[in-house]
Amino acid sequence: MSRQHIPLVTELPLVIWLVLVWGALWQDFSPGTLVFGAVIAYAVVNFFYLPPLELTGRFNVLWVIPFVGRFLYQLVIASAEVFWLALSKGPSLRSAVVAVPLRSSSDFLVTATGHAISLIPGSLVLEVDRSTSTLYLHCLHIDSEEDAEAIRRDVRATEVWLIRIMGSRADLRTLQTREARR
Amino acid sequence: MINDVIVSILLIGGALMSLAAGIGLVRFPDLLSRMHAATKPQVLGLLLFLLALAVETGSWALVPLLVLCWIFQLLTSPVSAHMVGRAGYRTRHLRRDLLTLDELDDVVARAAATDPGRADRAGETRPEAGDGPT
Numbered sequence: 001m002s003r004q005h006i007p008l009v010t011e012l013p014l015v016i017w018l019v020l021v022w023g024a025l026w027q028d029f030s031p032g033t034l035v036f037g038a039v040i041a042y043a044v045v046n047f048f049y050l051p052p053l054e055l056t057g058r059f060n061v062l063w064v065i066p067f068v069g070r071f072l073y074q075l076v077i078a079s080a081e082v083f084w085l086a087l088s089k090g091p092s093l094r095s096a097v098v099a100v101p102l103r104s105s106s107d108f109l110v111t112a113t114g115h116a117i118s119l120i121p122g123s124l125v126l127e128v129d130r131s132t133s134t135l136y137l138h139c140l141h142i143d144s145e146e147d148a149e150a151i152r153r154d155v156r157a158t159e160v161w162l163i164r165i166m167g168s169r170a171d172l173r174t175l176q177t178r179e180a181r182r
Numbered sequence: 183m184i185n186d187v188i189v190s191i192l193l194i195g196g197a198l199m200s201l202a203a204g205i206g207l208v209r210f211p212d213l214l215s216r217m218h219a220a221t222k223p224q225v226l227g228l229l230l231f232l233l234a235l236a237v238e239t240g241s242w243a244l245v246p247l248l249v250l251c252w253i254f255q256l257l258t259s260p261v262s263a264h265m266v267g268r269a270g271y272r273t274r275h276l277r278r279d280l281l282t283l284d285e286l287d288d289v290v291a292r293a294a295a296t297d298p299g300r301a302d303r304a305g306e307t308r309p310e311a312g313d314g315p316t
Contacts, residue, residue, distance in 0.1 A: 008255040024246035079223040083202035086219060090209035095273075096283035118260030119225055124217055125264045126271050127286055138214045138267060148283055 009150045014050075015041045070161070074120035085126075085141055096142035097126060100155045102133045103170045104163060110135070112166070113159045120158070123151060185237055190294035199227030212277045213270045222264045228255050 015038065022037030023029045048066045075088040086095060102110060110133050117137070139151050163171045206219020232248040270276055271286070278284070 021250060024250045027243040027247055028221055029246075065304070075222070075226050075229075078197055079202060080225040082219055082222050083199075084205055086202060086209045087204035091209060091211045093215055094280055094282050095215055097286045098283065099285035099289065115257070115260045117264055119222060119256065122202055124212075124214065125260070126266050126267050127287075136289075138218075138271075140215055140218050145283070153243070168296070 004010060007164070011045050015045055018044060049096075058169065059166050060164060063161065067161050071116065071120065078120050082140070089141065091146065093141060094140060094143060095140050096148060098137050098139055098142070098148045098151050100135045100137060100152050102135060102156070102159050103174065104167055105133045106168055106171070108151070109162055109167055109171070112162050113155070116158050116162065117155050120154075185240070186294045190237050192230045192237065196227040196230035196234065199230065200222040203227070211280055213275050214267055215280075217267050217270075218262045221259045225255055225259055228252060 014045040018041035019034055022040065036054050058093065068078055102113060104110065104113075107130070110130075114128065114135060117135075118125055119124050123137040123139045125135055129136070129181070130180050134154070137151065137155070139148070142148055144149070160175060163175055166177075200223070202223040203219050206223070207216050210216045210219055229252055236245055236248055299316055
């Protein structure tokens with residue numbers, strides 16, 4: 001085989017996730033189902049080859065719960081906002097394409113941030129510049145530079161949350177030194 | 183009884199969100215703003231429907247399946263919005279007159295100016311002024 005061999009440890013999160021999906025689909029988390037699920041997951045991971053996902057090696061559960069709460073709150077706000085804009089502004093809506101440079105250069109974190117901000121108020125990822133990890137967002141209802149600045153602040157705040165949850169140690173350290181200096 | 187009330191509130195909420203997406207699709211002026219309407223309210227709407235389902239059946243075994251449904255929705259809807267939005271921007275299916283600010287266009291223009299080798303590629307993504315569908 002020409003492809004490179006991936007150690008099982010790297011694939012473990014993916015296998016565990018697939019086993020959980022298997023259990024959920026059967027609506028049954030008994031040991032038999034899970035063991036059979038693990039066999040299938042292992043086969044699937046080896047058969048349908050994907051580039052290894054580079055996780056950052058840390059995951060802080062304590063930050064997840066407030067993040068989920070904040071996310072749900074913002075999702076409700078975003079939906080209400082889109083509803084209101086559709087009713088009140090409609091065809092006369094003005095939007096903008098805003099560039100937001102992110103702190104982290106990890107593909108995983110940029111993807112996670114892109115996902116999170118696509119669902120919370122006013123933005124949609126148009127283009128990603130991987131070399132500078134800059135996101136180009138399409139944002140609804142931007143009339144002035146201040147509105148664009150507010151979006152940038154918002155996105156960077158979301159990224160800070162994600163760095164706290166699962167950013168690499170280097171990113172976290174940069175973040176902490178910057179906060180300490182403030 | 184109390185369950186029925188909760189379920190009906192959740193279902194009505196979910197239906198309202200679908201309505202919001204529909205109104206947005208009709209009323210918004212161009213492709214990119216329509217993508218906003220198509221993604222956000224609908225994700226919340228699905229969450230409300232799934233919650234209603236969980237309350238109605240009252241079985242814990244169903245919960246992981248519903249969570250899974252929602253996670254896949256969360257993962258796929260931004261990606262599809264991104265792909266459609268990106269393709270739309272590159273093929274100039276956007277109305278420039280509706281944008282108050284376009285920082286991507288600036289970057290593309292600068293890249294084309296400093297690096298002539300990339301000009302051909304950049305030219306694809308940079309619509310000429312006033313060359314949008316009207």
